[in-house]
Amino acid sequence: MTDKPSPIRETDDEARELAQELMRSARFAALGVLHPDTGTPHVTRVGFGLAPDGAPVTLISDLSVHTRALAADPRASLLVGEPGSRGDPLTHPRLTLSVRARFVDRQAPEHSAIRARWxxxxxxxxxxxxxxxxxxxxxxxxxxxxxxxxxxAFLLLRTDFAAG
Structure with a gap:
């Protein structure tokens, strides 16, 4: 019996750079959360950007389900990368981030820099x-x-984004 080769390639600098570029160029993302009332997956589109330190960031309202979801359970995922204007959409690069959300208090020292960048x-x-x-x-x-x-296909670790 032969083992099938893994479809996942070894992560290299080119993959890391592409992941960073997808994040730098994104202005919106699909956000996946667990619905706070039902526990079922819930996906929505949100604005997307990077904080001055390179961390992904969004601006959301208390009126949205995804805000309540993140407050109840900070685990989420973000999908960035849009299909090009031609060809099969599945051949265009995209990045799925497994993340943990942290709300930024308006009085926090980092708030003004994040706001200015946003x-x-x-x-x-x-x-x-x-x-x-x-x-x-x-x-x-x-x-x-x-x-x-x-x-x-590549799997990236937190450390692959350290240089952000």
Whole structure:
């Protein structure tokens, strides 16, 4: 009996750079959480950016289900990377991040730097970013799965994003 070769390639600098580029270029992401009332998976689209230290970040409202979900259970996933305008969408790179959410208090020292960076990348959110029901959430990456195109799958660890 022969063992099947793993479809996962060894993570290299090219894979790490592609993962970083997908995060740097993303302005929105699919966020997967566990619904706070039912425990079932719940996916929504959120704004996406990077904090000054390179950590993924979003700005969300207390009115949304995903905010309640993250407050109840900080485990989540984010999907970044959009299909190109041509060809099979499944051949375009995408990155799934397994993360743990942390709400940023408005009085926290990091809040103003995150806010400034966010507004630089998402200027229209200046209309509501300071509303009382909106909060920045920083996501700590635990691991990631990079699909760099057909036959190019990689598993990344938290340490692969350390240089952010």
């Amino acid at each position: 507004l630089s990348d998402h200027p229209k959110s200046g209309l509501y970013a300071d509303f009382a029901d909106f909060h920045f959430v920083v996501f700590e990456i635990e691991s990631a799965a990079l699909n760099a195109g057909f036959g190019k």
